[in-house]
Amino acid sequence: MIQTKDGWPQPYALLDAQPYWEGLAAGQLKYQRCTGCGEAVWPAHSFCPHCDADELVWQAAKGTGTLYSFSTVMRGPTPAFSSIAPYTVGFVEMDEGYHLFAQIEGAPETLRIGARMTARLIERGGQRLPVFAAA
Known part of the structure; x- marks a missing residue:
């Protein structure tokens, strides 16, 4: 569960x-x-x-990297995620050399693979999580 x-x-x-x-x-x-x-x-x-x-x-980590891939979720899998749909998730290739999966902010039509990204931390369900936006 x-x-x-x-x-x-x-x-x-x-x-x-x-x-x-x-x-x-x-x-x-x-x-x-x-x-x-x-x-x-x-x-x-x-x-x-x-x-x-x-x-x-x-x-x-510095919290910066490049957008490696992304997808926009139109229907959230739970009521909480449905409340923020549509939302975009994807992999950011961090400057330190690893890939991190996280929510990506911004209109999907403005996002580009290879774009520079910067993380900020948000609180969801009592914990902090990284969310990326174009730098």
Whole structure:
């Protein structure tokens, strides 16, 4: 069963991602970087998917990147999401070298793959989440 708060689905409390959620609560967007090969790691892991090293450190992201892909949702899957439909979601290729899936603000007809994006944090269901808009 999906847990909700104020009608918004809540993420699963995976231990590997706990620093990500704590970072958002503190106003920071965080990701992992492998100390073995130097690659950015996302989603959160307990080992590096690039080289199998188990030395991953959490770093703060700048919150900027380029729009990699997007899609506009016309009918939300839950009453809370239906209340904001239509809305756009997509992947942003972060400047640090990983892809982050998030809501994208802006009229869909104005969005362009490769456009520079900047994140801001919004509160939904008692938690902070990144939302991107054209820079």
